[in-house]
Amino acid sequence: MKKNISIIGGGACALILACELDPKKFSVSVFEKNNALGRKFLVAGDGGLNLTHSESENEFVLRYTPHQFFKEAFSYFSNKHFIEWINAMGIETFVGTSGRIFPKKGIKPIDVLKCFEEKIVKNNVALNFKHEWKGFADNNGLIFKTATGTKIIQSDITIFCMGGASWPVTGSKGDWRSLFEIKNIKTIPFQASNCSFKVEWPKNIIKEIEGKPLKNISINCGNKIHSGEIVLTAFGMEGSGIYPLSPQIRAQLKENESAKIYIDLKPHLSADECLKKFESVETKHSYTENIVKNLNVNKMQMILLKSKMSKNDFLDPVKFVNNLKALEIQISGLGPVEDAISTVGGINLNEINKKFELKKMESNYVIGEMLDYDAPTGGYLLQSCFSMGKFLAEHLNDLA
Numbered sequence: 526m527k528k529n530i531s532i533i534g535g536g537a538c539a540l541i542l543a544c545e546l547d548p549k550k551f552s553v554s555v556f557e558k559n560n561a562l563g564r565k566f567l568v569a570g571d572g573g574l575n576l577t578h579s580e581s582e583n584e585f586v587l588r589y590t591p592h593q594f595f596k597e598a599f600s601y602f603s604n605k606h607f608i609e610w611i612n613a614m615g616i617e618t619f620v621g622t623s624g625r626i627f628p629k630k631g632i633k634p635i636d637v638l639k640c641f642e643e644k645i646v647k648n649n650v651a652l653n654f655k656h657e658w659k660g661f662a663d664n665n666g667l668i669f670k671t672a673t674g675t676k677i678i679q680s681d682i683t684i685f686c687m688g689g690a691s692w693p694v695t696g697s698k699g700d701w702r703s704l705f706e707i708k709n710i711k712t713i714p715f716q717a718s719n720c721s722f723k724v725e726w727p728k729n730i731i732k733e734i735e736g737k738p739l740k741n742i743s744i745n746c747g748n749k750i751h752s753g754e755i756v757l758t759a760f761g762m763e764g765s766g767i768y769p770l771s772p773q774i775r776a777q778l779k780e781n782e783s784a785k786i787y788i789d790l791k792p793h794l795s796a797d798e799c800l801k802k803f804e805s806v807e808t809k810h811s812y813t814e815n816i817v818k819n820l821n822v823n824k825m826q827m828i829l830l831k832s833k834m835s836k837n838d839f840l841d842p843v844k845f846v847n848n849l850k851a852l853e854i855q856i857s858g859l860g861p862v863e864d865a866i867s868t869v870g871g872i873n874l875n876e877i878n879k880k881f882e883l884k885k886m887e888s889n890y891v892i893g894e895m896l897d898y899d900a901p902t903g904g905y906l907l908q909s910c911f912s913m914g915k916f917l918a919e920h921l922n923d924l925a
């Protein structure tokens with residue numbers, strides 16, 4: 526008799542698992558508390574569905590914190606494998622700005638989701654909506670709350686993919702931690718990642734900076750530098766230029782209750798090159814006009830620099846350049862988990878083995894954002910789900 530597999534949660538991980546588990550070997554069922562699959566997958570597609578990234582496999586895996594836990598799954602099903610896989614499903618892709626991979630223009634996120642769903646239906650996977658997992662029962666039983674009451678389902682193999690805790694409106698609330706703690710499985714409270722960062726801006730500049738971008742900058746935090754663009758907000762700042770520094774910022778916040786970042790407003794010029802620009806001052810212009818003209822310092826950069834420097838320092842070219850190249854900003858907190866793109870926290874990675882099986886609960890697996898790892902935006906989050914899902918599906922197919 527075929528063993529049954531229960532997939533709990535119907536997000537990105539479940540989509541690939543349900544496509545790839547072998548229906549000749551298993552009876553596969555998905556249990557999702559919403560009445561549809563992939564709600565967060567569709568939200569992710571709102572500003573363009575960034576499926577993965579085109580960078581080399583060696584660089585790719587280093588984007589994850591920690592990266593060791595994920596290495597084997599990624600080598601087995603890398604970004605290149607995923608692109609081939611999704612192209613073969615009929616979803617053509619293209620490489621967008623900064624190497625990010627998207628479905629070809631004209632293909633909407635819902636079309637990609639439908640493609641997955643067609644494959645899942647062909648695979649004879651049973652889809653159970655409005656089934657909210659509520660805990661473990663005896664003898665491999667799973668407790669569900671359904672529209673008609675509580676139900677217990679026996680499961681030979683269970684794969685948990687209930688996501689993290691950001692954007693709870695999509696169903697991923699992270700409210701399952703205590704259900705694992707009861708089984709002595711260690712979990713870690715959720716924290717925001719790829720989120721907004723709190724900065725106590727001087728009140729007088731908030732109106733001028735709110736919603737404005739700082740482009741072509743690089744930011745240094747701890748031992749890491751990242752280049753890109755950020756948006757300044759009344760709360761602080763956010764954007765792809767700072768998201769990859771989330772692990773370093775969180776670590777400093779944990780230690781000191783504040784984190785320091787240093788913004789290089791002219792990353793393409795060295796400090797010496799910047800200073801040289803002061804030599805070509807034109808006397809018909811004021812000191813500030815010369816800065817604007819020779820160093821191409823824009824209004825936003827000027828507002829920030831002035832807010833952080835005394836008048837004397839501002840008028841001293843060496844001190845001015847020091848700030849231009851490393852403007853210190855203090856971060857005093859993280860934005861709310863609910864508004865973040867992703868979360869860290871969840872199941873402690875020490876609780877799973879290399880195949881994502883819970884060490885204390887044989888035949889129970891956990892993948893995706895339920896696990897305590899971090900990845901920046903850029904397609905790395907979805908790729909991690911697809912790599913883990915495909916890797917686990919093939920592992921189980923081979924075992925049967």
Ligand SMILES: Cc1cc2nc3c(=O)[nH]c(=O)nc-3n(C[C@H](O)[C@H](O)[C@H](O)COP(=O)(O)OP(=O)(O)OC[C@H]3O[C@@H](n4cnc5c(N)ncnc54)[C@H](O)[C@@H]3O)c2cc1C
Pocket residue numbers: 533534535536537538539556557558559562563564565566568569570573574575576577656657658659686687688689691692695696697698699701865866867892893894895903904905906907908910
């Ligand atoms: C605004 C936004 C934009 C994003 N953009 C991108 C992007 O462009 N590229 C990228 O790579 N990543 C992006 N992400 C992140 C990406 O969507 C997630 O990392 C990914 O969806 C996680 O997949 P998952 O399968 O682990 O969990 P999820 O996709 O969150 O799925 C979990 C599912 O489990 C269900 N569930 C939860 N609890 C239970 C329960 N008790 N019983 C039954 N079902 C339950 C939920 O309803 C949900 O459907 C974005 C995220 C957000 C919020």
